[in-house]
Amino acid sequence: MAELGEKKEPDKGLRELEGAEGGVVMRFAPNPNGPPTIGSARGIIINSEYVKRYGGKFLLRFDDTDPVNKRPMLEAYGWYLEDSEWLGAVPDEVVIASDRLPEYYEIAEELIQRKGAYVCRCDQASFKALKDAAKPCPHRDQSPEENMALWNDMMNGKLSPGEAVLRIKTDIVNKDPALRDWAAFRIVTADHPRVGEKYRVWPLLDFESGVEDHFLGVTHIIRGKDLMDSERRQGYLYDHMGWEYPTTIHWGRIKIHQFGSFSTSALRRALEAGEYAGWDDPGMPTVRALRRRGIRAEALRKFMIELGVGETDISISMESIYAENRKIVDPEAKRRFFVKDPATLVIEGDVPKTAKVPFHPTQDLGFREIPAGSKILISGDDLKELKAGGKLRLKDLCNIEFSSLDPLRARCIGIDPQQAKDMKLRIIHWAPTDGVPVKVMRPDGVDSGIGEAGIKDDLGKVVQFERYGFVRIDSAADGEVVAYFAHR
RNA sequence: GCUCCGGUAGUGUAGUCCGGCCAAUCAUUCCGGCCUUUCGAGCCGAAGACCCGGGUUCAAAUCCCGGCCGGAGCACCA
CATH class of the missing domain: 3.90.800.10 (Glutamyl-tRNA Synthetase; Domain 3)
Structure with a gap:
C-alpha cells in the first residue's frame, strides 16, 4: 500500500539538498560593484531558504578582490545588507574578503x-x-x-x-x-x-572563494553554471591542502523578458550614461527598484522558490512576479481614482456634491468621500472612445449622456447604479477638479494626471488606481504626488 | 580549436538518478463563459509539451549511441 501512494507526490518548492540533514552552512557571495539585482535576489532567497529548512548558517560574503575591473562600490555593501534583510534573509554572519x-x-x-x-x-x-x-x-x-x-x-x-x-x-x-x-x-x-x-x-576569485568556503565551513554551494569549472579548479587546491570540498549545485543563466540579460557592470554603464534616474529607477532590474514600486518581498520569495534550482538557462517574465504580487496586494490595497491626461467634463443636472466610494470592492476597508458636482475630470484615454450621445456611468456617482465632445459636456440622467446595469452602461472612474496632481513613474515612462486628494494619505502604501494598476505612493510633497508603478 | 553543461506546453516547473502508476504535474500566460458600480480580484471551461534519429526492452520523457540547438569555461574579471 505504502509503495503505491508514495511516488506520485509532486515536488512542492525546493528540491531536497543532499547531505543536509544535520544542518547546512551556505553563503551568498556577491561582488558589491552595484546593488542587488533580481538575479541576486534569487541567490539570497534560495540559499537562505535552504538554511531555514535545514537549520544552520546563512552567510553573506563580499568577494571584493578586484579593485580595478570590477571595482566595488562602498555604498553597495550596505545595499546588500539592506536588501537581504528586506527579503527576509538576515545573514548570520557577514564576511568581507578585502579584510x-x-x-x-x-x-x-x-x-x-x-x-x-x-x-x-x-x-x-x-x-x-x-x-x-x-x-x-x-x-x-x-x-x-x-x-x-x-x-x-x-x-x-x-x-x-x-x-x-x-x-x-x-x-x-x-x-x-x-x-x-x-x-x-x-x-x-x-x-x-x-x-x-x-x-x-x-587573490583571484577561484582562490579567494575556494579558501574562504573552507574557512567558513560552507557545506553547500549554489552557483552559476558559468562557475562550473571552479569546483574542478579549486579541487586541486583542496587536494594540496587536504581539505574536503563542499557539495555544489549549479543553476543556469536567468534572463528576464522585460529587462533582457543584465549584468551589474552593464547596468552601471547605462546608469552613468544617464539612461536611468538611479539604481531604483522603475526601469531597473534591481531589488531596490522593485521595492520602491511596491513589489513585496514575499512575492519575490514565492516566485524564486517556485523557480527552483535548475541547470537550464531560463528566460522568465516579470508577469509571473507581478501575478504573485497581485495576489498579496489586491486584498489589502485601497482603491483610488486617478485620471491620466485629464479632460474637464461639465455635467448638467443633479450631480451629487460628493460621492461616497468604498475603498475596496470586497474587503471591508471603509469609504472615502470625493467631491463631485457639475465639473469633474475624466481620463484622456476614455475620452478617445467617446461619441456624442453616448452614455456611461461615472463610478459611484451618476449616469450621464454626452451632449457634446468639444466642448466636453454631458447631462446627468440618473444616479441609480441599477439603471446603469439595466442600460448596460460602461463604467469609468473620474477625479475631482480640485484633486492632487499625480506623476506615475513607470518602467516605460511617466504618466501624469490628477487623483483624488486622499491619495496623499497613502504615503508609502500600495494602492490600486482603478482601471490603471497597482502603484506605490512614493512621495507627496509640494502639492504633487509621485507614485511608482508596480503592475496592472 | 580544446573542454564542460543543458534541451518537458508561449514562459517557468514536476517527473529523469532507481524504465511501467505519465495519453505527463503545478503555476503563469492566452482564449471562451460567468460574476463584479475597475480594463483588478474571483469562479467555470478550453487550448497547449517530452529537440530529432537510431538502439536496448514486454515497456523509454526516463537507459545507450549519434545528430541538432542553446549556454558556459579555456583572464593577472566576478
Whole structure:
C-alpha cells in the first residue's frame, strides 16, 4: 500500500539538498560593484531558504578582490545588507574578503611550501601558448625557496603588476585547458575602495572563494553554471591542502523578458550614461527598484522558490512576479481614482456634491468621500472612445449622456447604479477638479494626471488606481504626488 | 580549436538518478463563459509539451549511441 501512494507526490518548492540533514552552512557571495539585482535576489532567497529548512548558517560574503575591473562600490555593501534583510534573509554572519588578505597569504605560503603553487613570471600571452600546448612553463619546477623569494618580491614591490602571478599547480596535461595551472594571485597597485593601498597582491576569485568556503565551513554551494569549472579548479587546491570540498549545485543563466540579460557592470554603464534616474529607477532590474514600486518581498520569495534550482538557462517574465504580487496586494490595497491626461467634463443636472466610494470592492476597508458636482475630470484615454450621445456611468456617482465632445459636456440622467446595469452602461472612474496632481513613474515612462486628494494619505502604501494598476505612493510633497508603478 | 553543461506546453516547473502508476504535474500566460458600480480580484471551461534519429526492452520523457540547438569555461574579471 505504502509503495503505491508514495511516488506520485509532486515536488512542492525546493528540491531536497543532499547531505543536509544535520544542518547546512551556505553563503551568498556577491561582488558589491552595484546593488542587488533580481538575479541576486534569487541567490539570497534560495540559499537562505535552504538554511531555514535545514537549520544552520546563512552567510553573506563580499568577494571584493578586484579593485580595478570590477571595482566595488562602498555604498553597495550596505545595499546588500539592506536588501537581504528586506527579503527576509538576515545573514548570520557577514564576511568581507578585502579584510582577510593576511589569511589568504598564509594559505598561499603554505601551498608554496607544499609545492602546490609557484610564482610564474611568464607574460600572459606566452603562458597561454604553453598552456594551450599542455606544456609546463619554465617556472613550474622552482623550489619552494625560490618561490618564496619571488612571492616576497611580489609583496615588497620588487615585482610590478604583470611581472608575476602565483599559480596553483594542477595538471598541465588535463584535457580541459580551463583547468591547467590557474592563477591565484596577481599584483595590483590600484587602491581598493575599502582598504586603500594596504595590499599590492590580490587573490583571484577561484582562490579567494575556494579558501574562504573552507574557512567558513560552507557545506553547500549554489552557483552559476558559468562557475562550473571552479569546483574542478579549486579541487586541486583542496587536494594540496587536504581539505574536503563542499557539495555544489549549479543553476543556469536567468534572463528576464522585460529587462533582457543584465549584468551589474552593464547596468552601471547605462546608469552613468544617464539612461536611468538611479539604481531604483522603475526601469531597473534591481531589488531596490522593485521595492520602491511596491513589489513585496514575499512575492519575490514565492516566485524564486517556485523557480527552483535548475541547470537550464531560463528566460522568465516579470508577469509571473507581478501575478504573485497581485495576489498579496489586491486584498489589502485601497482603491483610488486617478485620471491620466485629464479632460474637464461639465455635467448638467443633479450631480451629487460628493460621492461616497468604498475603498475596496470586497474587503471591508471603509469609504472615502470625493467631491463631485457639475465639473469633474475624466481620463484622456476614455475620452478617445467617446461619441456624442453616448452614455456611461461615472463610478459611484451618476449616469450621464454626452451632449457634446468639444466642448466636453454631458447631462446627468440618473444616479441609480441599477439603471446603469439595466442600460448596460460602461463604467469609468473620474477625479475631482480640485484633486492632487499625480506623476506615475513607470518602467516605460511617466504618466501624469490628477487623483483624488486622499491619495496623499497613502504615503508609502500600495494602492490600486482603478482601471490603471497597482502603484506605490512614493512621495507627496509640494502639492504633487509621485507614485511608482508596480503592475496592472 | 580544446573542454564542460543543458534541451518537458508561449514562459517557468514536476517527473529523469532507481524504465511501467505519465495519453505527463503545478503555476503563469492566452482564449471562451460567468460574476463584479475597475480594463483588478474571483469562479467555470478550453487550448497547449517530452529537440530529432537510431538502439536496448514486454515497456523509454526516463537507459545507450549519434545528430541538432542553446549556454558556459579555456583572464593577472566576478
